[in-house]
Amino acid sequence: MDNPGALAEIWDSVAAVIREVPRSGLLIATLVALVCGWIGSIMVRRDVPMGGTIRLTSTLVLTGILVTIVLQLARFDPRIDLALPTVGLPEQVVEGGETRIPLAPDGHFWLVAQVNGEPVEFMIDTGATLTAVSTDVAQRTGLEPRRGGLPVQLSTANGTISAQLATVDEIRFGNVAARGLDAVIAPNLGDTSVIGMNLLSRLKGWRVEDNTLILTPNNPQPVLEESGAESGY
Incomplete structure (x- = not known):
């Protein structure tokens, strides 16, 4: 390994995210959507009915999660906070x-x-x-x-x-x-x-x-x- 310290830092970050999965609704929803998308893709390749619908639903859910994350991160910066709506959260x-x-x-x-x-x-x-x-x-x-x-x-x-x-x-x-x-x-x-x-x-x-x-x-x-x-x- 060229840089074991960097690899250890990356692994620690990944492990921290994994530890947070049971406590985070967003992470749980992301994992479920990814699994559903994978299942839907397999169903599409095998011409199983509803495969395309499952894959599309997974994509829409992941898009919604991404928008939610962007809106939350935007609140950290008042310049972005002014430009984006913050659905369900009060104005700071x-x-x-x-x-x-x-x-x-x-x-x-x-x-x-x-x-x-x-x-x-x-x-x-x-x-x-x-x-x-x-x-x-x-x-x-x-x-x-x-x-x-x-x-x-x-x-x-x-x-x-x-x-x-x-x-x-x-x-x-x-x-x-x-x-x-x-x-x-x-x-x-x-x-x-x-x-x-x-x-x-x-x-x-x-x-x-x-x-x-x-x-x-x-x-x-x-x-x-x-x-x-x-x-x-």
Whole structure:
């Protein structure tokens, strides 16, 4: 083998997907459609009635699954999110007024947000694509995995972990409120929940001045009711 490390990484990824099959409606539907398509093709070659119908149905199901996956992935990027419909999922909105978060002694920006009315400590991570919470936080705040959602693999300091997509009704901190936001529920995430770029990129802008992170929403609304938690420190 020219690159055993690369092959091992590919195998680990395949194994992770296989492990997710029992928990993912999309993966189960994909496997069933593929098997049906294979059976339909055999029936067509042997001139068995209904073979063509089974194969066509399989193709339509696979097309629907592909569209569903594209729509879910599109929600991660607000530029695409604006261009594609999101059937059955709420619009992701971030609004409010300017909020300032001071740099903590550990060199990170921390805040305490109200997630569906429950206080949760977050670290703002501009390197994270998605906002993420642990299983414990999800249970405490009433977050549930999205039915039929696409499984997500996250790279952490402890290795790659599997996460499930969820929709947060509301995240509120300082003068900012995010509604309908996508998030991932990640087991073994620990006590550190993360606000990622799927929230930050829906702001008008954000910048760091004098060790203070300044968040500026689009279309500023009247100042929201203070959550009393611009910073976790």
